[in-house]
Amino acid sequence: MLNLNVKINASEKTYPITINNNEIKDLYYEITNIIGKNNFLIVISQKVYKLYGKILNFPKNKTFILKDGEKEKNFKTYQKILNFALKLKLTRNDFIVAIGGGVCGDIAGFAASTYMRGIHLIQIPTTLLACVDSSVGGKTGIDTDFGKNLIGSFYQPDAVIINTNFLKTLDDRQFKTGLGEVIKYAFIEKSCKCPEEYNLINFLSLNSENILAQDDKIIEELIKSCISLKISVVEQDEKEGGLRKILNFGHTYAHAVEKLTNYKKYTHGEAVVKGIEFVFNYAQKMGIIVESYKFIAEDLIKKYNFKKIPDFDIKKVISVMKMDKKATSENIIFILPIDYALVKEYKMFDNEILKYFD
Ligand code: GLY
Numbered sequence: 001m002l003n004l005n006v007k008i009n010a011s012e013k014t015y016p017i018t019i020n021n022n023e024i025k026d027l028y029y030e031i032t033n034i035i036g037k038n039n040f041l042i043v044i045s046q047k048v049y050k051l052y053g054k055i056l057n058f059p060k061n062k063t064f065i066l067k068d069g070e071k072e073k074n075f076k077t078y079q080k081i082l083n084f085a086l087k088l089k090l091t092r093n094d095f096i097v098a099i100g101g102g103v104c105g106d107i108a109g110f111a112a113s114t115y116m117r118g119i120h121l122i123q124i125p126t127t128l129l130a131c132v133d134s135s136v137g138g139k140t141g142i143d144t145d146f147g148k149n150l151i152g153s154f155y156q157p158d159a160v161i162i163n164t165n166f167l168k169t170l171d172d173r174q175f176k177t178g179l180g181e182v183i184k185y186a187f188i189e190k191s192c193k194c195p196e197e198y199n200l201i202n203f204l205s206l207n208s209e210n211i212l213a214q215d216d217k218i219i220e221e222l223i224k225s226c227i228s229l230k231i232s233v234v235e236q237d238e239k240e241g242g243l244r245k246i247l248n249f250g251h252t253y254a255h256a257v258e259k260l261t262n263y264k265k266y267t268h269g270e271a272v273v274k275g276i277e278f279v280f281n282y283a284q285k286m287g288i289i290v291e292s293y294k295f296i297a298e299d300l301i302k303k304y305n306f307k308k309i310p311d312f313d314i315k316k317v318i319s320v321m322k323m324d325k326k327a328t329s330e331n332i333i334f335i336l337p338i339d340y341a342l343v344k345e346y347k348m349f350d351n352e353i354l355k356y357f358d
Contacts, residue, residue: 045100109140113155128178180269
């Protein structure tokens, strides 16, 4: 039986991240062990509720079922969650428990961070993407018409519980969207300055068949490596003043793709993979990396057969990228590959990008 317990230190708070493959019904006890006699609100994704609601057996009157999809991560739903918490008369000692993918964790986390200026939060990610990235590190938020995650907070949970059994019911596309973030970690690994060395590029390249077949042991190893890299980054720079920006590798272009397609056509992970391809191309055209490293990246990505995203009109992409919250009024910020598993932040003007892609 797998049972890993790592700790992360952020916001002067240390919290456990447990990775296990216990029976899903045990989650009730794992959660109530943390919550004790305090009150709680469960925010659970509809899909997860349909599959596991009965087994989890949480009281219905304390359960907010969150409809699925990025478009639910909005002001209205956020307000509904807060009203639910108010109706339950939650106090500052009480808990919000998020059970679902990235959307669920982000919006429930944001509600927890603002309800009475912050109540306790437990993150239970049920998708690969949420396991390896969004549930750890304290980013919470909602989307607006102006872009994704423009309203949010840094708010560390009290615990993260990852039960890998949830991943067994993910469809292929949902599973692969998580792999998009996993691939991101491979190309930023050395910049994460983690004491452990994983050589994820190699690992992903050698184990692609087992990973795509969702081999339990390999997936657990993968989750642990990605989380360790994320912990290392967040502990060094919780509020994204510097180092944490590397976690946005591939994301500048990806956010533009998602916005241009109304968050409907491609999953986040698919867009991130397109963004990674873009920065590899860009870095090679600029002479920052050698062509052979770009080929290594392309070969690795090819092994996972992600949904192909066509090139977008670069001028349109630039205008959307300029609205990204990480952009300044003049510059667009890219995290570019500079060497094997190493990346660096670059601030670019429109014309510098157009020079290579127009
Ligand atoms: N997902 C990027 C970050 O947590 O900073």
